[in-house]
Amino acid sequence: MTILKRDIKVALTLLLLVNCFLLKGFQSEKYQDVIPVPQQVSVAEGLFEVNEDFKISIQGDPNERLYGASTRFLRRLSGRTGVFLKSGYVTEQNNGANGNFVIEVERPGELVVGEDESYELEVKRDRIFLHATTELGAMHGLETVLQLLAFDGATPVIAAGKVTDEPRFPWRGLMMDVSRHFQPIEVIKRNIDGLAAVKMNVLHLHLTDDQGFRVEVKSYPQLYQKGSDGQYFTQEELKTIVSYAADRGIRVVPEFDVPGHATSWLTAMPELGSRPGVESYSMERNAGIFDPTLDPTNEKVYEVLEAVFTEMAAIFPDEYFHIGGDENEGKDWDANPEIQAFKEKHGYKDNHELQNHFNKRLLKTLTALNKKMVGWDEILQEGLPKTAVIQSWRGIEALLSSAEQGYQTFLSNGYYIDLMHSVEDHYYVDPLPADHKLTDEQAANILGGEATMWAELVVPTTVDSRVWPRTAAIAERLWSPQSVGDLKDLYRRLEIISLQLEELGLQHITSRNMILRKLANGQDSxxxxxxxxxxxxxxxxxxxxxxxxxxxxxxxxLWADACIADAESSTTFRFAMEQFMQNRSEDALASLETSLELWASNHAALAEIVKGAPLAQPAYELSVKLNKAAAVAHEAIAYYKSGTQPTAKWLESAKNTLEMAGEQVGRTELRPVEDIEKLVDRLTVNN
Amino acid sequence: MTILKRDIKVALTLLLLVNCFLLKGFQSEKYQDVIPVPQQVSVAEGLFEVNEDFKISIQGDPNERLYGASTRFLRRLSGRTGVFLKSGYVTEQNNGANGNFVIEVERPGELVVGEDESYELEVKRDRIFLHATTELGAMHGLETVLQLLAFDGATPVIAAGKVTDEPRFPWRGLMMDVSRHFQPIEVIKRNIDGLAAVKMNVLHLHLTDDQGFRVEVKSYPQLYQKGSDGQYFTQEELKTIVSYAADRGIRVVPEFDVPGHATSWLTAMPELGSRPGVESYSMERNAGIFDPTLDPTNEKVYEVLEAVFTEMAAIFPDEYFHIGGDENEGKDWDANPEIQAFKEKHGYKDNHELQNHFNKRLLKTLTALNKKMVGWDEILQEGLPKTAVIQSWRGIEALLSSAEQGYQTFLSNGYYIDLMHSVEDHYYVDPLPADHKLTDEQAANILGGEATMWAELVVPTTVDSRVWPRTAAIAERLWSPQSVGDLKDLYRRLEIISLQLEELGLQHITSRNMILRKLANGQDSxxxxxxxxxxxxxxxxxxxxxxxxxxxxxxxxLWADACIADAESSTTFRFAMEQFMQNRSEDALASLETSLELWASNHAALAEIVKGAPLAQPAYELSVKLNKAAAVAHEAIAYYKSGTQPTAKWLESAKNTLEMAGEQVGRTELRPVEDIEKLVDRLTVNN
Incomplete structure (x- = not known):
């Protein structure tokens, strides 16, 4: 058995292929499917069979969350393999018992930043051994095991091998905005399960914003009663979320975004607002940056914030507490002479310094509550104590600069999954680029990153299709060796994990199909x-x-809600097109032509459907455009194959057709148009 | 405009067809799609257009639940039509406002049995008017409106017409067993929404049984701590369920099944058990009837029950409280000499009388808590006070007899939807058959019925596919005129409502597809x-x-969990077969042959899939059987067409083939085999 650094991934791939050939089995290829890619993998000969006698032994001294995690593991193992396991529940009775799957844990883990999350997994023919310092590491190991499941004929097996693994960054999170559209507890729960499946460890809840104040607050109940349209988490639900997450090794960081983004607070308590003479605010229904802002000169504001934070600090045990602080443009402060007077009196030269004043007050409150204050980039002003933590939405430079200045920091710029960019755009964003100039100590300030799921354009039925499986790519960036980065292989593995994530209740696939069924109005979709x-x-x-x-x-x-950022066939088409342009191979050409034919035949079916399905109209219009683009592609391919140059007139006409084909319909656009444009461009450049 | 009793459904259908022809519109046909079928429907000329100015006015004196219901209505209206309504939230600001959809309610409704649930809906070209005594009726009317939505070209419309409607029975419920497999709150919530959509008004929660004690109890926390494997509702969650249901016009009736079905109680508190010398019990993992039973001679048992019932009575405001009482076979009572002595001392001649003693104690407790006691058939023993209510699982005779004796009663026999019978078997079960011999007063004791979803073989991901859309058929039986009963039309309408139910989060369609995707192991399913x-x-x-x-x-x-009771294509095949046998029409024949060809071509695809998908094996084996049955069908049709009689040898061989084709695979069976058997039978009888 040879230990292989994943840094030499190509070598590993070759070795695995060779191994597989020698072993006459493809089961060990499953080690290549794991996402995030582990630090070290080696494969060995032989297969471990999963049968009804599969049994877990727990050894050592784990936190009790391991029992529940092991029970859920058994249920998923059984669910995926179809094996009716005799063992159904893992309890303390499994301690030291004579199982064929031994989990050994040295000490109970703590849900704090930097806790040991490493694990070592060894699969042999007759026994699996999972060792970890803490059960948090062991739980990551359980996820790896589930990803290694294969079949040998009809027998579920795990190929022998060894994985030594640990995360590259300690803060690997997802931020969910539950304000712009409320996401009820079941949505949160299933996403927590998803995070655990890809070895993430932080859920950041953006709990308040202009469009909703989403938590029950007992000291000032008007905040949720008037500021949530009846959609909020009760304190019991918040506690449930925290314990559900803790059971899965996930920290929960609450965010109360102040002093801007505060319309919902002010709808409930207009007396906290900055604009003079305004007696009432009303809930924001649009998206954007709005003026309503808490008044940093009003003691009542600090009273309310202290009360809210104190209640929330008791519910969220995490060391970190997020105060937002972003996008306060200060218009309402400028409009208020008293606030301006206050600013002058304290010698603050601008609203940033005034906000710094505000932040320092909150820092004091949070420090008294034993919390570390986290905020978005904007909180980083002259004199901000080094105990504050910066979440960077502005960019990698801001991130590196915060780290350099001695602040703990983590990255969200580049991970805005709500913006519907291709996963490629997120995958290569590295919180600690290879060419950074930081000292080791400064580099250690970079804690990791968070995928950020802003919720202006999602509802509970659609949010999963925006988060998954894409977040697994960001999870990999934050967990795996820096060198991991084969895009095609990522897409391949995302497809595999996507199906596995469904078993956790995630609706990223089902909700799309559901919407399409509805748009088809009872017809085949x-x-x-x-x-x-x-x-x-x-x-x-x-x-x-x-x-x-x-x-x-x-x-x-509607139509746009059934579409996703990384539409499957468009990716396939893109890769085929790229390959064709590289090598003009018959295979790539055949693949392209298959696509073009499918689009044509599909158009006829669509034309029928749309007659009885008015809401399917965008799909029909896009299909018209697509087939016009396909005609251009056909002709371009013909030029390409024959090695002749198209006429300027053809190029002009092609360009126009593609431009029109690329226009939005129903707030969506065709992805392959861009690839066909590239092909046409290529014709004129170096055909 | 002519008022039409639904009793003359055929006439209505004809009239609608005529009307549609005259009106040159099919939109008014939507009045025929409504499920449950309303009491009276008439259609008029013209279409009401749903556009962005659609606005609700509330008039009269409704309970505030109408505001939330109206807001949800707007969201569903918008979701289905794609119209971006200006009006997003209905609040008291809509009172008396100048909307084009007027809801007028006379008085606040109460969630009690027999409350007025009637409504009158009038749709005109420029205005919709919904009148009801209580908002409970108005909310039923809102569901009707949503079912009337149609399109005129791309414009969403509702055809003019009038509906006068009220339920036939006051108790229209679904019982969900959350003990055998726990169903978490989100499952309960989405099913409550489903119930409201088909105008049901009771959710009965079977909260304890041998396999789990599913509620938090503060007085005896060991009950849920040791009796639930960690899967239970907190009291906060129970309150949330009750208020969520109340907001939707649904009563929640809790059931604590005692003295039998008590293994989970006794696992937590063995001291309450009947069998002497037993120091511990352990959670039941199987299904069936088990011995562990509460000891009716032990005062501690009554103490515990009183404490539990008192806590629960405060959480469940409903007047009715269910004590189960079924299937106590009394074995553990017989085995206990002290219990036998107690029985003799009190002159009880059998265990039924002893259980009656137990029930009377509970009745006293519940009466003190202002609750009416409900139990299954078995509680009906000599001397049971008339305030008790009987839920009949044994049959219609037991139901009628209870009513005759003066007990309030409702039916579940015939509504066991967990047993996977065709919906046809449930649809024609009437709690008050036309030929009943009851007096009017006795008949009034028959409150209605409950679909019963026992949970031995379902988990949260699969339960919806057992409940929906079938429960809509039972809802119709309990709401609509007795004479409604066209099976083909029921199937047609179930297909329509099925898609609509998805918008409420119900997973009856998505979960099946999800399982099939998994079985296909990454291939097209x-x-x-x-x-x-x-x-x-x-x-x-x-x-x-x-x-x-x-x-x-x-x-x-696994495979069986992706299959449902009323598999769509099998129903289509059955109707085509029946039609062919009736009239030997070319159309019916063509439909049959299309099916047979599809089965053959599908087999090739399946053979490919199963190579890489071991868990899809049952589908493949069934396909083999199906195609053998299809060959028999082909030959039988040929005989049928030619009017020749098959040989005895052919019949013998056909019979054998079909018998084998009908054998179970993966705990499922092919439905069309039975229909092909009928065809073959027919050949030998009166060809």
Whole structure:
């Protein structure tokens, strides 16, 4: 058995292929499917058979969360293999028992940043051995085991081998915005399970914003009663979320975004606002940056914040507490002479310094509550104590600079999964780029990163399809060796994990199909699915122009909501196109032509469906465009094959056709158009 | 406009067809899609257009639940039509406002049996008017409106018409067993929404049984701590369920099944058990009837029950409280000399009388808590006070007899949806058959019925596919005029409501597809779906022989769990077969032959899939059988067409083939085999 650093991934791949050939089995290839890619993997000969006698022994001194995690592991193992295990529940009775799956844990883990999460997994023919310092590491190992499951004929097996693994960064999270659209507890729970499956360890809840104050507060109940449209977490639910997450090795970091993004607070308590003469605010239904801001000169504001934070500190045991602090443009402060006077009196030269004053007050409150204050980039002002932690949404430079200045920091810029960019755009964003200039000590300030799921354009039924499986790519960036980065292989593995994530209740696949079924109005929705798999929602902030096209109460049950960022067939088409342009191989050409034919035949089916399904109209219009683009592709391929140069007229016409084909329909756009454009460009450059 | 009693459904259908022709619109046909069928319907000329200005006015004096219900209505209206409504939230600001949808309610409704649930809906070209005595009726009306939505070209519309409606029975419920497998709060919530959509008004929660004690009890916390494997509702969650249901016009009736079905109680508190010398009990993992029983001679038992009931009475405001009482076979009582002595001392001649003693004690406790006691048939013993209420699982005779004796009663026999019988078997079960011999006063004791979803063989991911859309058929039986009963039309409407129920989060369609995707192991699952749509889980109690093949922790992620009772294609095939046998029409024949060809072509696809998908093996084996049965069908049709009689040898061989084709695979069986058998039978009888 040879230990292999994943840094030499190509070598490993070759070795695995050779091994597989020698072993006459493909089961050991499953070691290549694991996401995030482990630090070290080696494969050996032989297969461990999963049968009804599979039994877990717990050894050592784990935190009790391991029992529940092991029981859930058994249920998933059984669910995936179809084996009716005799052993159904793992309890203390499994301690030291004579099982064929031994989990050994040295000491109970603590849910703190930097806790040991490493594990070592050894699979032999007759026995699996999972060793870890803490049960948190062991639980990551259980996820790896589930990803190694294969079949030998009809027998479920795990190929012999060894994994030595630990995370690259200690803070690997997902931020969920539950304010813009509320996401009830069941959505949170299933996403926690998803995070655990890809070895993430932080759930950051963005609990308040202009569009909703989403927690029960006993000291000032008007906050949720008037600021949530009845959609909020009770304190019991918050406790349930925290303990559900802790059971799965996930820390929960609460965020109360102040002093801006505060319309919901002010709808409930207008007396805390900054703009003079305003007696009432009303809930924000649009998306964007709004003026309502807490008044940093009003003692009542600090009273309320202290009360809210004190209640929440008792519910969220995590050491970190997030105060937001972003995008306060200070317009309402400028409009208020008393606030301006206060600013002058204290010698603050601008609103940033005033906000720094505000932040320092909160820091004091949080410090008294034994919490470390976290905020977005904007909180980093002259004199901010080094105990504060910066979440960077502005970019990698801001992140590196915070670390250099001695602040703990983690990255979200580049991980805005709500913007519907391709996963490729997120995958290569590294919180600690190879060319960084930081000292080791400074580099250690970079804790990791968080995928950020802002919720202006998602509802509970659609949010999973924005988060998954893409977040697994970010999880890999934060866990795996820096060198890991084969995009095609990532897509391959995302497809595998995607199906596995469904077993946790995640609805990223089902919700899309459900919407398409509805749009088809009782007809077969397959033809819609085919177009949807070539279409993506408009990217960045373009889907919702001005933040006003969609309101909080707008429908998210339509065509764009059934489309995703990394539409499957568009990725396949892209890879085939790239390959064709590289080598003009017959295979790549055949793959392209298969796609083009499918689009044509699908159009006929779609034309039938749309007659009885008005809401499917966007799919039909896109199909018209797609087939026009396909015609251009056909001709371009013909030029390419024959080695002749198209005429300027053809190029002009092709360009126009593709431009029109690329126009949005139903807030979505066709993905392959861009690839066909590249092909046409290529024709004129170096054919 | 003509008012039409639904009793003359055929006439209505004809009239609608005529109307549609005259109106040159099919939108008014939507009045025929409503499920449950309303009491009176008439259609008029014209279409009401749903546009962004759609606005609700509330008039009169409703309970505030109408505001939330109206807001949810707007969201669903918007979701289905794609219209971006300006109006997003209905609050008291909508009172008397100038909307084009006027809801007028006379007085606040109360969630009690027999409350007025009637409504009158009038749709005109420019305005919709919904009148009801209580908001409970108005909310039923909102569901009707959603079922009337249609399109005129791309414009969402509701055809003009009038509906006058009220329920036939006041108790229309679903019992969910959350003990055999726990169903967490999100499952309960989405099913409550489903119930409201089909105008049901009771959720009965079977909270304890041998396999789990599923509620937090503060006085005796060991009950849930030791009796639930950690799976239970907190009291906060129970309160949330009650208020969520109340917001939707649904009463919640809790059941604590005693003195039998008590293993979970006794696992936690063995001192309450009846069998002498038993120091500990352990959680039941099998299904069936078990011995552990509370000791009716032990005062501690009454203390505990009083404490539990008192806590629960405060959480469940409903007037009715269910004590179960079924299937106590008394073995442990017989085995205990002290219990026998007690029985003799009190002159009880058998265990039934002893249980009656027990029940009377509980009745006293519940009466003091202002609750009416409900129990299953077995509680009806000599001397049971008339305030008790009987839920009949034994049959219609028991139901009628209870009513005759003066007990309030409702029916569950015939509504056991967990047994996977065809919906046809439930649809024609009437709690008050036309030929009943009861007086009007006695008949009024028959409150209605409950679909009963026992949970031995379901988990949260699969339960919806057992409950929906079938429960809509039972809802119709309990709401609509007795004469409603066209099976084909029921199936047609179930298909429509099935898609609509998805918008409430119900997973009856998605979970099946998810399981099939998993079984296909990453391949396209369409070929599996085709077989699944012809297959049903074994019916009655045959899927789980002896109650021991499946344990609580067995996998419910396999082939049988993707199959449902009323597999779509099997129903289509059955109707085509019946029609062919009736009239030998070319159309019916063509439909049959299309099916047979599909089965053959699908087999090839399946053979490919199963190579890489061991868990899809049952589908493949069934496909082999199906195609053998299809060959018989082909030959039988040929005989049928030619009018010749098959030979005895052919019949013998056909019979054998079909018998083998009908054998179970993976705890499921092919549905069309029975229909082909009928065809073959027919050949020998009166060809």
């Amino acid at each position: 397959e033809a819609l699915k085919i177009i949807s798999d070539l279409t993506g929602p408009l990217q960045g902030y373009t889907r919702n122009p001005g933040g006003t096209m969609y309101k909080s109460h707008s429908p998210f049950t | 369409e070929a599996l779906k085709i077989i699944s749509d012809l297959t049903g889980p074994l019916q009655g109690y045959t899927r789980n022989p002896g109650g021991t093949m499946y344990k609580s922790h067995s996998p419910f992620t």
